[in-house]
Structures are given as C-alpha cells and as structure tokens.
Amino acid sequence: MVDSNGAVDLRTAVPKGPKGYENENASIGTQWWSSLDTYEETPELRWPLNIYNYDRMRRQDAQVIQVLRAVMLPIRRTPWRIDPNGAPDEVVEHVANDLGLPIVGQSARPLTRVRNRFDWNEHLRLALLSLVFGHSFFEQVYSVTPDGPNGALRAHLQDLQWRPPRTIARIDVAADGDLVAIRQQGLVGGKTEVDIPASQLVAYITDREGGNWLGQSLLRPAYKFWLLKDRLLRVQAQTIDRNGMGFPVYTAPEVPLTVQGEDRTRLEQSYIDAGFGIASGMRAGENAGASISAGAKLALLGVEGQLPDADKPIRYYDEQIAKAVLANFLSLGGDNSTGSYALGDTFQDFFTLSLQSVALDLATTATRHVVEDIVDLNYGTDVPAPRIVFDEIGSRHPVTAGAINALVLCGAITMDDPLEEYLRTTYGLPPRDPKTARSIGPKTAPNAAPDGTAGGGTAS
Template identity: 55%
Template sequence: MLQLNEQGLFQPSAVVPGSRPATVERGYQSNQLPGWGAFLDESNETNAELAWPFALEIWDRMRREDPQVASVLRAVTTPIRRTPWMIDPAGARGPVVEHIARNLGLPIKGYGRVRALRTRGRFSFEEHLRHALLQLVYGHSYFEQVCFIDGGLVNLRKLGWRPPRSISRVVVARDGGLEAIEQHGVTGADIRIPVTRLVGYVNDREGANWLGMSLLRTAYKMWLLKDRGLRTQALTLERNGLGVPVYEGAEMPESVAKSPTERDNWQKSERDAGLKVAKEFRAGEGAGASIPHSANLTLKGVDGRLPDTDKPIRYYDEQIARSMLANFLNLGGDSSKGSYALGATFEDFFTGSLNALSLQVADVMQQHVVEDLVDWNWGESEPAPRIVAAVIGEDEAITPDGLGRLIEAGVVIPDAVLEEATRSRYRLPAKDTRTERVAVTLIPAEAPAAPEEEA
C-alpha cells in the first residue's frame, strides 16, 4: 500500500498482516492434460474441422487456391518485409552493437551497415522474417537456434524453421509458459526441442495456447461459401453454356410394330442409342452427331434467367478482405462504394495493424535472439541493443528540391555518405576523384561609374 508523506510524495506504508506479496502461483493456465483434448481446450476451437492439426491442410488450401486470400496475405506481409529493419544501439557498448548487427546482417541505426559475415551457411534475416510471418497462416511458427564459436564469441549460424506439420506436441507448463515442442520422429521416437533453444512466433496467443490462431480463421466461413459458389457457377456454365442435348427417337418401322416383342426391343435399343449420343455430345471443332432418319437432336437452353452468382462471390471477397482490415483492396471494383478519402481511412487502420505486427515480431527477436546472444557472450548484466523496424506508412520520398531546401536551411549538412546515397537514388554516375573540380563562386564585376555631367 502507498500513502502520501509530509512532502506530498508516495511512500510505502506498513505491510498489513496477511497481505505479503505472493512468490508462488496457486492457479494455472494449462491443465497439463495430455492428448488432443488439451489442444482443443487451449484453443477454444468449436469447429472440429479447424482443430489442430487438421486445420493446417485447410489454411494451405485457402492461401494457395484462393486469389483473394493470397492477395490479402501478400498485402499484410510485403510491407513488413520491405520496411527497413535495423539495430538501435540504445546505450549498449560499441562491440556489443557491432556483434549483433553483424550476426543479423542489419544496419546500425544512424551508422549504416557493418561488414557482414559470409552469407553462405549463415543467418539470413530476410529468409527468417518470411518464415516468421507464416504465423499469420498457421497461427504459430517455431525456430531452433543453431550457433557456432568464432574468435571466442558465440555467433548465430541459423534459426532453423520447424514446419507446423512436423510438430507432434507443444509442451506447456502449469503457469502457461512454453516448455518445449516435439517433432514427429523420422526413424524412431519424437524429437524434443526445449524452450531454451526455441524462438517462437505465435499469433494472437491467449493464455497457454501456444498454437495461436490463424489470421485466416475469421475468413474461413466466407471462403467456404465462396468456394461452393464458384463450384456452382462453374457447373452452371458447363451445363448451360452450350445447352442440354435432347434426342428424339426415329419413327418405328411398320415391320417392327406388328410384333410386341420386337417393338419393345426396338424402343429400348433406340432409347439407349439416343441417350448415348446425348451424353457423349461435346462442343469443339470436330463436334457432330450421326442419327437415324426421322430422329432429331436439339440443344435446349434454360427457360428464364440463371441465378446471379457474381454478386454473392464479390460479397464473400469483400468480407475476406474486411476480416484482415484490408477493405481498401476492394475499392475500384464493379460493386465498390465510397470515396478515395474513405479508402485512405481504411488504409490507416491497415497500416496501424501492420505496425503492431512488426512490433510483435521485433519483441520476440529481441528476447530470444538479440538478448540471448548478449547473455551468452557478455552475461545478463550487459545492456543489449534493440532490433527495430521503421514505422510503416510514414515514409515520404525526398525530392531534389526538398533536399536542397533542407541543406539551404542548415538542417542537413552534406557529407560523403549523403552524396553517395543521392547519386545512387537518382542514378547519377559514381564520383570520379581524378576529374573532380573545385566549385568556384563567380563574383560579378563592378559596374562602371556613370560619366560626370559638365558644369
């Protein structure tokens, strides 16, 4: 408890008996029950088809077969992948900052890139980020740390991705903390990877649910209805685009009509032959049919109007994008409504969600990659730099006129790095020191004095 002292400042009061701070948990987040029931309880999934690991097959189908889902996922992941990522010193010592930047292959904020390690057989930040964002598809994405010693320092060799399909079990402690993951054994028992060697990205984790929730979960119903609508639409085109073949049999010969047995046999034969012609009729350059005299083969269309399947399919597409805050992707279509200002508002919400996601990725990397490297090499008391990403949506391209104004106002002082970056940005040739000329400022000559007038 806190109370005000005579100076108006808070100070701790006497500890009330029985109110000592707790150091051991009594409750729990995970009931630690083994088997599939534990996973269902933790994820709170009510649809049996979407229970782990059966949902992995559905998420793959959605992102690989549906263009709208694939487009929205690219819209979510591409800005995070292309935004500049860097190492912020944050008060850490120079050797520590340089070691982290070199291992991750990232530039140091305000200083540019350091000389990186050999790329072959080394950690690739771009590849890691691409796999880390698969947490949005599967709900989780786990990696195993692999290091090597060089020059007396621990270096990061790779973060090996452990595919969700290979995971047989996620081991969770009673307090909800992750203990390990287990992979299906290739030749024998399952492979257990402890949490001390794991880097795990979990989307929308709640409590002890270390399987997370896929970003596609809320779009599943719309995708399912759209898939059925597309199948119905394709069937409608297939059956009614050409017409339905209808065969009318030939007239019965008089010689056959006299005998009841021959008449029945002839009618059955004619009916079977006509049905075969109708079923095998196909459109194409070589399409055709041969029928007996007085028989008739016609293609009949549908009386009335066919159901409009385009409108509900467009609606399902809009709802899929809305479930991921990507409403602006539907603007400009046949059924779109709203102004460009409304689209800009949608985009602001979308970029805000992307920035929140990049912060989550950076937080996991900070705890389980950056700080682990610092702890292994210098101890837990050593200050660690931070991995940060540029804010998405706030980039504004500098123009030559704008750069000139900043230099003229003294906000920016030109140096060699700025000159090199400017030449590269505007595709100017590299500086040639052999033909370098010194800038000369021309001073205008004084104007001749006007002749004096004679008195």
Template identity: 65%
Template sequence: MTVPVSEKGYASTATEWWTQLDEEETPELQWPHNIEVYDRMRRQDGQVISVLRAMTLPIRRTKWRIDPNGARPEVARQVADDMGLPLVGEENAPVLRTRDRFSWAEHLRLSLLMLPFGHSVFEQVYRIDESGLARLRKLAWRPPKTISRVDVAPDGGLVAIYQHGHPSGGNKEAKMGVERLAVYVNEREGGNWLGQSLLRPAYKYWLLKDRLLRVQAQTVDRNGMGVPVYEGSKLPDTVTGEDRTTREKNELDSGLTLAKGFRSGDNSGASIPNSAKLALKGVEGTLPDADKPIRYYDEQIARGVLAHFLNLGTETGSWALGSTFADFFTLSLQTVAMQIADITTQHVIEDLVDVNWGPNEPAPRLVFEEIGSRHPATAEAIKALIDSGAITADQKLDDFLRTTYGLPAADPATAREPRTPVAQPAPQPQPTNPRR
C-alpha cells in the same frame, strides 16, 4: 503489507492444456487438423494470399536495425554482426559475408508464418568462434506440421515443445526446452502456445466461396453450350408391333450415344435420320448469379484483417476512404512488427548476451523503421533540404540521385564548373498617363 513474490492462481494445467484447444467447435479446425486446412487456404485462394501478402510484405520490406540501448560498443557490434543487421546510425557499414551465418530476412519471413498457422517455432543454434564466444549460426525453423505436443507450466509459461520422431533419430520424439527456443505466437491466451490463426474468422467465408465457385463452374460447363437433346424420327405407319418398338428403342439408344458424345469444335458434326432432330437446349428462366455472394465472401475475408482497401471499388464503391482504411491497416502492421521485435529482443538477443557476458550485461534491442513513414525523395524535396542546411550534398547523394532519375554516372574528367546565373535587370516602372 506482504509483497507477493509467487503465484497462487494458474493460467493452465501442465497436463490439461489441450482443453483450451478443444473449445474449437469446428472439428476440422481443431489442432492439429487445422494446420492442413490453413495451409490449403493460403495456397488455393487468391483473396487469402492477397490478405497474407498485404500483412507480411510491408513488415519484411521495412528497415530493421539494432539499437545499442546502453550496451557496450563491442556487445552491440557483435549482436549486430550475428543478426546481420546494421546498428542505428551505421546503415552504410559494409555487410559481412553471409555464408553459414544467420539470415534476418529469412527468419522474418518464417516468423510471420505465425499469422496463418497461429505459431512459428525456432530452435537456437550457435557456433563457437576462435575467441571462444558463442555466435548465432541460425534459428532453425520447426514447421507446425512436425510439432506433436507442448509442455506448459501452471502459470501459462512455456516449458518445452516436442516434435514427431524422425527416421534419422530412430523415430524418437524430439524435445526442445524453452531455454533454446524462440516462439512467435499470434493472439496467445493462457497456456495456448499454438495461438490462433489470422485466417480463423475467414474460414467459413473461404469454405462457402469454394463451394460456390465449384457450382458456378458447373453451371457454365453444363449450360454454356446447352444440353444436346435428340428427338427420334417418325417411323412409317407400316411398321407396327414389336418391330416398331425395337426400331424406336434402337434409334433412341443411338441418339443418346450421339448426344452424350456431342462436342463443339472445328471438326464436330452429327448425322441423323430423316425427320429426326438434334437440338441444344438451354436453361429456361434465369440462372442464379454467383458473382455477388463470391464478392461478398472476398470482402469478409479482407475485413477480418482490416484490409478494407483490397475491396475498394467493390465494397465501398469508390476510393474516397482508401487513406482512412490504409491508416488502420498500417497500425495493425505496426503492432505485429512490435511483437516480433519484442520477442526477438527477449529470446534471441538477450539470450545471446547472456551466453557470452552473463545476465547482468546490458543488451541491445531490435527496432524497425515505422511502416509507411517513408516519403518519395523528389528533386524539389532534396533541394529544399540542401538549401535549408538539413543535409549536405556528398558523393553518395549524387550517386543516389543519378540512379533514381536515370542519369549517367559522373565523369570527373569532363566535369564543368557550375554556371553562375546572370542577374537580370529589375523591371522599370511604366510611366503613368495623367489623362487616363
């Protein structure tokens, strides 16, 4: 049997990778126009930003660490220092100065922009220290609006990403090869390195909701106070002919001006001729109820990312299924965090190790604390752990408990010995009455 070591098929052509983007049927969502649309969605709609924050904040809040993964201690230590993260088991180690250093928290925030935009691109930037080692200075974010085109290999692999020209560089297109890039892509298929936005399924609901909100605002504005209607006064019977027509026209013109300028307020009012009428006419019949379709659109926007719990009390009618919805949603967050950890390990950490120690050196990996795995540290739980010997009471635990429960700081000068509890006598058995 011949062992296959090369590919005969292809996932994308280097010159026609755009064809995958042309499959989008909605013109305004075809790249690069979709970048502006998704940016407007996440900035203007409360439900959309709630969905994105629900997806990103737990991932940003969880603890991230560097696992040595069989690497030499000095290699693991330098990677941890460059990433600004603790090694597994050394969470309490002092933090290095952060000036002119890479910030993992900021990088994580920007990398999660792959969810609304479909992709988030970073360029590696190093600095050489006094010992000659390359240190990670930053991963420079390249905004989606600045990307002009992408080069893709026939197997679907990334070759290079180009940016629109900048005035400082003579407006010449900037090329960044894959060897210096870290690219986070949401739901990449084939050679489409621009990915798919998490907001794509929500677009039509956002658009319809936006239109309905405008109609609802106009309905309230037009019908909240009523429409001023002016009815002209009755002219004397002696006024006839052309003079009557002229006077009726002049009065109606004046009444129309009055009606158009009518406003509510403390100083509002009107003066009209005798027998004339100025009334506020409301809508006859029932106005359309826009609340139900708007609520439905909000539910569908949240449903697209499994964030059903955002609709509790409206979609489901109760909180009974809240834990079940949260479990599915937490699994989706775990998957996104795993993707970020995998890409960072391959294209940031391993590149850093390759530059300094070569491709044969074992490399650490990025790991994270399971999202939703933390439990509240109650006094009863901590007591049970100490009594069972699972943990040992020390000064840091004492400081933590005092901070958590709002207790004053420890004062060794006035500390007292703990009192030994006095043993209580055992209760005496009550005599029985044989006559009962």
C-alpha cells in the same frame, strides 16, 4: 505488516509467488491441447487438424493469399535495425554482426556472404507464418569461436532453425503459463520424437492467452467464409459446365406404320440409340456437325427460368475474408465494388496501424529471446542489451530532385560524394568522371550574398 517506524515490512507484505494459474490444464498435467482446444466448436479447426486446413486456405484461395501478403510483405519490406539502447559498443557490434542488421544512426553495413550465416530476412518470412498457423517455433543454434579480447571465446548465433507446425506433436506448459518444451515427431538421430526445451526456443505466438502456446491464426474468423465460398465456386463451375452451351436433345423420327410388333419396338430403340450417340458426342469445333435422318430433330435447349447468380455471394465472402485482417480497402475498385476512395484511405490507415502492432510483437519477441540470449551468454545478465527496431511502416517518402534541393538549401543535409552517387544512380545519369569534370561556378544557393551566406531579407 508495519514495523515500529511505521514503514511497511516488504519481507511479509510483498507477494512472493502466484497462487493461481494460467495453464487451464494444470490440474491434470502440462499438456495444453487436450483440454483447452476442445473449446473450439469447429472440429476441423481443432489442433492439429487446423494446421492442415489453414495451409489449404493459403494455398488454394487467391483472396486469402492476397490478404496474407498484404499483411506480411510491408513488414518484410520495412528496414529493420539494431538500436544500441545504452549497451556497450562491443555488445552492439556483436549482436549486429550475428543478426546481419545495421545499427541505428550508422551507415549501412557491407553485405557479407550469406551462405552458412543467419539470414534475418528469411527468419522474418518464417516468423510471419505465426499469423497463418498461430505459432512459429525456432530452435537456436550457436557456434563458439575465440574472437573475443585476448582470444576469449564468444558464442555467435549461427542459425534460428524453423520447426514446422506439422511436425509438432506436443507442447508442455507450466502451471503459470510459461512454455516448458515442445516435442517434434519424425526420425531425428534414430529417435522418433525429440524434445526441445524452452531455453533453446524462440516462439512467435499470435494472440496468446494464458498457457495457449498454439495461438490463434489470423485466418480463423475467415474460415467460415472461405468454406462457403469454396463450395459456391464448385457449384458455379458445375452450373456453367452443364448449362453454358445448352443441353443437346435428339428427337427420333416416326416409325412407319407398316412396321408393327417387335420389329417396331426394335426399330424405335435403334433410332433412340443412334440419336443418343449423336447428342452425347456433340462438341464445339471448326469441323463439328451432325447428320440425322429425315423426320428427326436435334436441338440445344437452354435452362428454362433464371440460373442463380453466384457472383454476388462470392464477392461478399471475399470482402469478409479481407475484413478479418482489416484489409477492407482491397475490395475497393472492382467492377461491382461500392465505397469511396476516401473511405479506402481510412481503411488503409487502420490497416497500417495493425501492421505496426504485428511488427512490434515480432521485434519484442526477437529482442527478448534472441538478442538478450546472445548478450546473456557472452556478457552476463547485468549488461544492457540492444533492441531490434524497425522503421515505421508506410513512413517512407519518394525522394525527388526538388525535395533534395530544398533539404540542401535549408542546410538539413550536405551535398557530398555519396549523395551525388545516389542521385546519379537514381536518375540514370552517367557516373562522375573527375577527368572531364567542369567547373560551373561556386556551389552557392540562389540569391546568396557575396560572402556565401543566404540572402533574401531578414527575419521579422
């Protein structure tokens, strides 16, 4: 609609609510999995069976845990900080103290006692399990103390308690795809089930689409290769066990011709039984051996023909598992690997970019549902909120004496007591002792002018 002045009437022109929906099961209720999860063609990967199988994958297979650690450990290792983002100093300090994170541009905060306090590192470790199971839910727990101005009450984050995927019995989703609540099974306060509303939850979901609050595991594309590899490893172990030493075969001696009838039959059977006991009891060892009668034979027979080589397909399956997380470079450098190290560097660059995306998703979720909740509870919804940020993964450079010398000479940093203490600690030098300190001349740069300024020519 357009008014008399030719302007658009926003009261009628702007859509005020959605007409469609994102929850694919909205027509018959808010339970998400009863409809959408049937799209999974592999029965053992339908929720909740997939939780058990993904757990098996990460606990039983060295390649799977290797690629998971390759993804998780760099994200956990990179420094995380609080960016003020234009928020008042009081708000920034409040959030930084609750989360135990340093503030961007400030010196490191002193370490406080961690018992009964929120631990960001532990929270990050559990949040990254959303990559394994597709989702990782946390319940917010606050404490209220009178530590505000003039004794005003303040709500402080006491903990973000993890809710294990195995304990989740139900997820309720609204028609527009928003999370309503989760239901946990188990005995809690005398109740067999407990509902936790979305307002008290922090949900890390991997690759969420619409109302799918179960997400998709990073291991989903690798499941087929893990399953085939697991079966092949069992066959390979059985092949070596059965054929590694050879198969003992005992040939009984000829029965004398003078023995006939039933006596001959019984004697032949006794020879065979005795030989079977010798063959089945053969073991390798320092004192191992066998004693057989005249005319009998005992031999270790190998497999005729060639055994199938299971090593090559196993390596192929390992490579496919690594490809599922863009960690192709993990397969380089092995005994039978192919590909150049230059190609490995290219793979690693793509992998690092993927880690940045994962860390950004974690930071966005934590900012939206942890930091902003703290600010809303204590200062209102109109107050700017800080952000959780992280250093670029893989951006740290080794600190060498030459690099520090160049930075000091060009004036990028100033030589002070904290830097000297760091250098002494890094290079294993004894601590500074003012009583025995010796003067070695003015601290000026080489080729410095008499007035202390840097010499060496003029700029053209």
